[in-house]
Amino acid sequence: NYRNANLKTIQDINQHETDSAIIRLGTGELSPTLLPTKKIEKSLQSTSFDAHSLGYSEPKGDKRLRQSISVYLETKGINASPGSLMIVSGGLQALQLISVGLLQKGSMVLHESPSYLNSVHPFQSAGMHLVGLSKQGRESIPTQIKRINGRKKASLFYTVPTFNNPTNTTWTKEERLNLLSTCKKEQIPIIEDDVYSDLWFEKRPPLPIKSIDTDGLVLHIGSMSKTLSPGLRIGWIAGPITVIERLADIKMQMDYGSSALSQHLVADWLESGQYTKHLEWLRHQLIVRRDFTLSLLNQYFKGLAEWQIPQGGFYIWVKLCKPIVNQNLFKQAIKENLLLNPGYIYEPNNNTHLRLSYSYASEEQLAYGIQTLSKIIRRLI
Ligand SMILES: Cc1ncc(COP(=O)(O)O)c(C=O)c1O
Numbered sequence: 470n471y472r473n474a475n476l477k478t479i480q481d482i483n484q485h486e487t488d489s490a491i492i493r494l495g496t497g498e499l500s501p502t503l504l505p506t507k508k509i510e511k512s513l514q515s516t517s518f519d520a521h522s523l524g525y526s527e528p529k530g531d532k533r534l535r536q537s538i539s540v541y542l543e544t545k546g547i548n549a550s551p552g553s554l555m556i557v558s559g560g561l562q563a564l565q566l567i568s569v570g571l572l573q574k575g576s577m578v579l580h581e582s583p584s585y586l587n588s589v590h591p592f593q594s595a596g597m598h599l600v601g602l603s604k605q606g607r608e609s610i611p612t613q614i615k616r617i618n619g620r621k622k623a624s625l626f627y628t629v630p631t632f633n634n635p636t637n638t639t640w641t642k643e644e645r646l647n648l649l650s651t652c653k654k655e656q657i658p659i660i661e662d663d664v665y666s667d668l669w670f671e672k673r674p675p676l677p678i679k680s681i682d683t684d685g686l687v688l689h690i691g692s693m694s695k696t697l698s699p700g701l702r703i704g705w706i707a708g709p710i711t712v713i714e715r716l717a718d719i720k721m722q723m724d725y726g727s728s729a730l731s732q733h734l735v736a737d738w739l740e741s742g743q744y745t746k747h748l749e750w751l752r753h754q755l756i757v758r759r760d761f762t763l764s765l766l767n768q769y770f771k772g773l774a775e776w777q778i779p780q781g782g783f784y785i786w787v788k789l790c791k792p793i794v795n796q797n798l799f800k801q802a803i804k805e806n807l808l809l810n811p812g813y814i815y816e817p818n819n820n821t822h823l824r825l826s827y828s829y830a831s832e833e834q835l836a837y838g839i840q841t842l843s844k845i846i847r848r849l850i
Pocket residue numbers: 497558559560561562585629634662664691692693694699703704
């Protein structure tokens with residue numbers, strides 16, 4: 470299967486991210502200062518390995534890690550035995566495995582739009598047909614699902630229901646229940662991409678959709694990338710055992726397992742409680758960054774744009790008062806050493822939104838970057 474190239478703007482973003490002079494105002498990654506690098510170094514020095522630790526792991530991944538993820542998922546109301554869990558090299562690999570392992574070419578994938586899927590193409594590259602459903606539309610998402618599925622059978626519904634990328638919206642408990650009951654009636658499996666849900670600020674979000682799924686309809690994806698370290702490349706999928714076994718079989722064809730060292734480390738962090746402790750610290754740091762960024766927006770973007778106050782996660786989905794979010798704005802920003810994540814990489818015809826992130830740039834960079842961006846925008850308006 471021949472893969473298409475990334476969008477030009479995505480290629481530009483990937484390239485400019487390596488430039489140390491650039492200010493990354495939209496990056497969906499923790500700042501190096503928020504990664505527990507020294508602590509990880511220490512735990513690697515003090516951990517112990519048995520003779521099997523560094524060999525290939527089982528198809529579903531290291532048993533001890535799956536056991537500790539099973540215990541961790543209980544805290545989210547999810548009942549997943551180690552046998553119904555598999556380890557993957559990040560949430561993105563979970564999507565790739567689902568796409569090549571469970572779907573036929575040409576099948577229709579429904580998803581919430583704007584969407585992370587449009588920025589990475591795990592389904593599009595495998596020849597799936599994507600249909601974006603808006604939460605802002607006249608019809609609710611369940612109504613849209615019923616209408617579309619009545620015409621052509623949908624293969625699955627993909628959602629990031631908690632601290633969405635890029636919009637940072639969170640589905641209410643009722644919305645989760647309605648979605649699940651509709652998808653059950655329509656027999657459409659749900660992919661719940663839950664990589665941000667540990668990053669809540671003032672209050673916990675509703676429990677994952679997987680926690681109310683009694684029919685094995687939901688494949689639940691988690692990851693250590695947004696909380697502990699993206700470079701470890703550790704994520705997981707929870708789902709019905711037969712589906713997990715199929716996906717684990719495909720993963721063996723692809724890479725014969727995720728890094729044993731990373732799996733060992735994450736198991737240590739979950740078992741020892743270090744992960745939970747780190748999360749408490751991280752949430753606090755992100756709240757400080759969110760508040761700082763909101764104060765900058767209030768200072769420089771009043772009258773230029775609208776936004777919501779994030780309740781968790783990394784992003785502020787900023788809606789500009791004029792439709793000027795295009796290649797030109799992106800290039801003007803690059804000239805001033807600012808790297809933006811424009812709305813159109815998440816939703817093809819979007820020319821009004823920017824995804825800002827308070828997780829990556831330093832306070833100093835945010836202050837300079839947001840002020841400079843407001844000047845560019847005023848000039849273009
Ligand atoms: C919604 C969502 N899912 C999955 C991922 C993939 O993360 P990883 O493959 O690093 O776990 C990301 C990262 O940006 C994301 O925003």
